[in-house]
Amino acid sequence: MFCWVSPKTGFEPKYFMIGQDGDLAFFIFRNNPNNNSIYSNDIGALGSVDMKKEADNIFDFIKLFE
Numbered sequence: 001m002f003c004w005v006s007p008k009t010g011f012e013p014k015y016f017m018i019g020q021d022g023d024l025a026f027f028i029f030r031n032n033p034n035n036n037s038i039y040s041n042d043i044g045a046l047g048s049v050d051m052k053k054e055a056d057n058i059f060d061f062i063k064l065f066e
Helices: 058-063
Strands: 003-006 010-021 024-029 038-042 052-055
Touching: 038 058, 052 058
Parallel strands: none
Antiparallel strands: 003 010, 010 024, 024 038, 038 052
């Protein structure tokens, strides 16, 4: 299991890493079973950056790449 480790706040157990493209990692929010949103973050950033919501669910996320 991969969880995001923020340089600013340390371990972030709320997010589960589901994929990576270079320095860009993709996560799901795991603390709410009703939230299937996909988030991204630059894991190569020097400072802590807020998660960016990419899609409401995995199906909408996949459509972004079709």
